[in-house]
Amino acid sequence: MRLEITGLTKRYGKQAALNDLNLTIHEGGVLVLIGPSGGGKSTLLRVIGGLETPDSGTVTLHGERLPVTESGLLAYRRANGFLFQQFNLFPHLDALRNLTLPLETVHGQTPEQAKATAEEALERFGLLAHAHKRPAELSGGQQQRVGIARAVASKPRVLFLDEPTSALDPEMTAEVLELVQELAEGGQRIVLSTHEMGFARAVADQVAFLAEGKVIESGPPREWFENPASEHARRFLSKVLRYL
Ligand SMILES: Nc1ncnc2c1ncn2[C@@H]1O[C@H](COP(=O)(O)OP(=O)(O)OP(=O)(O)O)[C@@H](O)[C@H]1O
Numbered sequence: 001m002r003l004e005i006t007g008l009t010k011r012y013g014k015q016a017a018l019n020d021l022n023l024t025i026h027e028g029g030v031l032v033l034i035g036p037s038g039g040g041k042s043t044l045l046r047v048i049g050g051l052e053t054p055d056s057g058t059v060t061l062h063g064e065r066l067p068v069t070e071s072g073l074l075a076y077r078r079a080n081g082f083l084f085q086q087f088n089l090f091p092h093l094d095a096l097r098n099l100t101l102p103l104e105t106v107h108g109q110t111p112e113q114a115k116a117t118a119e120e121a122l123e124r125f126g127l128l129a130h131a132h133k134r135p136a137e138l139s140g141g142q143q144q145r146v147g148i149a150r151a152v153a154s155k156p157r158v159l160f161l162d163e164p165t166s167a168l169d170p171e172m173t174a175e176v177l178e179l180v181q182e183l184a185e186g187g188q189r190i191v192l193s194t195h196e197m198g199f200a201r202a203v204a205d206q207v208a209f210l211a212e213g214k215v216i217e218s219g220p221p222r223e224w225f226e227n228p229a230s231e232h233a234r235r236f237l238s239k240v241l242r243y244l
């Protein structure tokens with residue numbers, strides 16, 4: 001993944017969610033954003049994903065500047081995939097239709113193509129048996145896996161996951177984490193935020209530590225977890241790793 005972010009600022013009223021944030025990533029398929037609550041992880045994901053426009057600064061992903069026009073942003077969003085921590089699926093539609101609907105309406109596939117694509121994605125993640133269940137008939141972990149299947153069915157350039165496991169119990173968390181790891185091993189480029197440090201360490205090629213709207217430091221997880229450079233990251237890690 002090649003990602004270059006300079007001077008990125010996003011304000012909500014007086015509050016700067018991103019405050020002159022800089023980040024350069026040259027390599028690695030999976031970038032994991034970690035850091036304290038309110039640090040700006042979700043905002044950064046939404047901005048890099050083209051769901052929200054920054055007040056200032058630039059984002060260049062694979063040599064392409066983030067579009068600024070509405071139509072440019074729409075095309076950019078379509079080329080990527082998203083999953084948020086919960087409420088990702090249409091509650092009144094079964095799993096299969098949750099996948100086929102965006103393939104037809106957003107990606108222009110015919111109903112036949114969409115069905116084939118959707119079934120392939122569900123099968124890939126062992127979810128075909130649940131194709132005709134509505135979200136309420138699925139476990140939280142299964143719902144998130146269907147959500148990920150939907151997000152990757154259209155072969156996104158980058159998959160953005162915002163705390164995909166935060167609403168799940170440990171067993172379901174493990175199911176989702178395994179799936180993400182499998183996607184990463186299959187070459188899917190992923191940017192995700194998580195509070196699961198064990199997972200972050202296992203799946204990340206690069207970690208960025210965000211606090212107060214800035215990237216305090218970034219680097220490969222092994223070195224970073226062993227030996228963070230900043231006092232801020234050291235304090236954070238000593239707090240969150242205490243109970244592992
Ligand atoms: N839509 C919004 N309107 C107003 N303020 C917002 C909005 N979204 C985020 N903020 C503020 O911006 C700051 C960064 O929020 P953000 O959600 O990006 O943090 P985060 O790192 O994802 O936190 P968490 O780990 O709790 O998910 C916070 O202070 C938050 O209150």
Ligand SMILES: [Mg+2]
Binds near residue numbers: 043
């Ligand atoms: Mg968040």
